[in-house]
Amino acid sequence: MKLKLMLLTTILTVCLACVSYAQTEPATAGDTPQLAQGSGLIGVVERAVEAQRKAFTGAWEGVVTPEDGGPPPFRILFTFGGDGTVVAADAGPPAPHLATSEHGAWERSANHEFLVIYKQLIFDVNGNLDTLFKGRVKFKINEAGDEINGIMLVDLYDPQGNKFLSGAGTIKCTKIKVEPLD
Numbered sequence: 001m002k003l004k005l006m007l008l009t010t011i012l013t014v015c016l017a018c019v020s021y022a023q024t025e026p027a028t029a030g031d032t033p034q035l036a037q038g039s040g041l042i043g044v045v046e047r048a049v050e051a052q053r054k055a056f057t058g059a060w061e062g063v064v065t066p067e068d069g070g071p072p073p074f075r076i077l078f079t080f081g082g083d084g085t086v087v088a089a090d091a092g093p094p095a096p097h098l099a100t101s102e103h104g105a106w107e108r109s110a111n112h113e114f115l116v117i118y119k120q121l122i123f124d125v126n127g128n129l130d131t132l133f134k135g136r137v138k139f140k141i142n143e144a145g146d147e148i149n150g151i152m153l154v155d156l157y158d159p160q161g162n163k164f165l166s167g168a169g170t171i172k173c174t175k176i177k178v179e180p181l182d
Contacts, residue, residue: 049108055145056106056114057082062173064092064152070167078116078173080106086118098123102135114139114148132157137171146175 060078076090088102104118115138122131134157139150149172156165 052112052141052145053082053108056080056108056139056141056148059176060148060173061176062148062171064090064169064171066167066169070169076171076173080116086116088118094122098125098130099133102133104135109138112141112143114141116150129159132159132161139171146177148173 057080060080062076062078063073064076065073071093074090074092076092077088079087081087084105084107086102086104086106088104090096090102099120099122102118102120104116106114106116109115115136117134117136119135120133121129122133124130134155135152136154137150137152139148141148150170152169152171154167154169155163157163
């Protein structure tokens with residue numbers, strides 16, 4: 001709560017300083033106030049946040065490395081939509097061919113940081129729902145916007161929603177880019 005109050009106070013102070021500056025700066029014919037153009041401090045911050053969101057969206061490929069005692073590392077694909085949606089697929093245990101793709105949501109949580117949650121249905125060999133999977137990741141995106149690294153927590157639930165297993169690990173992904181046909 002204190003952090004939110006401090007952040008709100010800082011933002012309000014910056015806004016008031018920008019408004020005060022815009023009101024005291026002499027205007028000439030044809031000038032547009034900086035606040036209207038979004039070129040003040042607030043505009044710079046908004047553009048930086050939007051650039052990070054844009055860099056995070058798109059398709060990524062990577063490797064999940066579970067904690068010691070877990071399964072071996074395995075490949076994963078993510079697609080982060082501009083509207084905050086997530087679609088993923090992985091080659092992880094127990095049997096990828098018995099599971100749905102993963103679906104979830106993401107949001108920017110801090111400078112260069114994003115929180116992701118995704119869920120999956122896992123079936124037994126007879127096609128009966130066997131397990132509900134939930135993964136949560138805290139990603140950091142690099143300055144170039146082409147690599148994300150994160151820590152993850154996973155939980156497995158029975159069909160009635162009772163948690164029976166939890167684990168952790170790390171994840172590293174690179175952005176999938178278009179390649180020429182040559």
